Amino acid sequence: MRSETRTIFLTGASGLLGRSLMARWTSVGHRVRALSRRTQPESADPNIDWICGDLTQEGSWSSSLDGVDVVVNLAGEPISEGRWTETRKEELRHSRIRGTQRLVQAIGASAKPPEVLINASASGYYGPRFEENLVETSSAGDDFLASLAKDWEAAAGGVEVFGTRLVRLRFGTILSARGGALLRMLPIFRTGLGGPLGPKEFFAPWIHVEDAMGFVDWGMAQTGLSGPVNAVSPEPIRMGEFAHRLGRAVHRPAFFPVPTFLLKVVLGEMGGSLFPGQRVDPQVAMDRGYPYRFPDLEGALADLLG
Numbered sequence: 001m002r003s004e005t006r007t008i009f010l011t012g013a014s015g016l017l018g019r020s021l022m023a024r025w026t027s028v029g030h031r032v033r034a035l036s037r038r039t040q041p042e043s044a045d046p047n048i049d050w051i052c053g054d055l056t057q058e059g060s061w062s063s064s065l066d067g068v069d070v071v072v073n074l075a076g077e078p079i080s081e082g083r084w085t086e087t088r089k090e091e092l093r094h095s096r097i098r099g100t101q102r103l104v105q106a107i108g109a110s111a112k113p114p115e116v117l118i119n120a121s122a123s124g125y126y127g128p129r130f131e132e133n134l135v136e137t138s139s140a141g142d143d144f145l146a147s148l149a150k151d152w153e154a155a156a157g158g159v160e161v162f163g164t165r166l167v168r169l170r171f172g173t174i175l176s177a178r179g180g181a182l183l184r185m186l187p188i189f190r191t192g193l194g195g196p197l198g199p200k201e202f203f204a205p206w207i208h209v210e211d212a213m214g215f216v217d218w219g220m221a222q223t224g225l226s227g228p229v230n231a232v233s234p235e236p237i238r239m240g241e242f243a244h245r246l247g248r249a250v251h252r253p254a255f256f257p258v259p260t261f262l263l264k265v266v267l268g269e270m271g272g273s274l275f276p277g278q279r280v281d282p283q284v285a286m287d288r289g290y291p292y293r294f295p296d297l298e299g300a301l302a303d304l305l306g
């Protein structure tokens with residue numbers, strides 16, 4: 001991102017990544033218009049304006065797009081909450097796909113479309129692929145999460161006709177000390193019941209939250225960058241090794257697979273498919289020299305659990 005301060009419209013602002021990004025941006029003087037469906041307490045920070053609105057519905061939130069430089073779209077019903085009934089699957093899809101379609105429409109109707117839309121997506125785009133090396137040009141998978149990510153990305157694609165650059169960040173599991181998968185896994189590992197979350201030979205794409213934020217900022221700054229970007233660590237790691245290192249970080253053994261029922265209790269329906277076996281290669285980031293802060297799991301866990 002250019003060094004001057006920017007005005008950023010952020011959806012999913014109340015979420016794990018959204019809150020971390022707001023703190024980071026306001027510390028360097030950016031202004032944030034933060035969308036949430038819930039009325040949020042007024043921020044003590046004058047650079048944060050909370051906007052109450054539902055992305056899937058038309059509403060006055062769309063007028064807040066006027067005058068923004070950047071849009072970052074993270075909104076979506078949490079994937080790991082609730083059972084994946086047909087109704088829940090439809091909510092997961094609707095919140096992202098309909099929401100993003102409405103966002104794109106609103107961008108088109110704004111006085112001056114933003115320079116760039118950074119749209120979240122997920123490494124789940126590729127579906128379970130085992131040993132295949134997955135780069136950004138690899139095809140999409142065909143399971144539920146893959147078609148969700150594919151359709152979400154396609155919905156965001158509509159923004160390009162307005163001259164807005166589009167970067168689609170395919171995040172691996174975001175590791176943070178403030179929430180998400182790591183905090184859900186920790187109790188199992190701390191009681192010594194931790195182990196591979198699924199077959200130990202499966203690859204497990206992950207990213208430290210600092211780098212997840214770093215990818216968002218990098219996507220804004222790289223004016224020549226558009227299209228999909230694998231936002232994952234550069235070190236391919238298998239589930240067995242992931243569990244071993246997490247166990248070591250909390251000083252507990254972690255050799256035996258976590259039973260599926262326990263995975264589902266702790267991680268929700270996606271417990272079994274949190275790491276479905278994808279070797280995701282961040283080729284675009286490596287080719288363009290994204291400066292990772294936490295490229296290896298050992299360093300990431302030491303930072304997060306230290």
Ligand SMILES: NC(=O)c1ccc[n+]([C@@H]2O[C@H](COP(=O)([O-])OP(=O)(O)OC[C@H]3O[C@@H](n4cnc5c(N)ncnc54)[C@H](OP(=O)(O)O)[C@@H]3O)[C@@H](O)[C@H]2O)c1
Nearest residue numbers: 012014015016017036037055075076077120122171173174
């Ligand atoms: N965390 C991960 O490991 C991971 C991995 C891959 C991809 N991703 C994707 O990256 C995005 C950000 O992740 P995250 O972990 O920060 O997500 P999160 O904590 O679940 O937050 C998502 C946010 O979306 C908002 N939202 C949901 N439906 C909405 C709607 N209809 N209109 C407006 N806002 C809506 C919610 O805000 P309100 O309830 O306040 O409206 C919520 O705060 C997500 O879409 C996720 O699918 C995350």
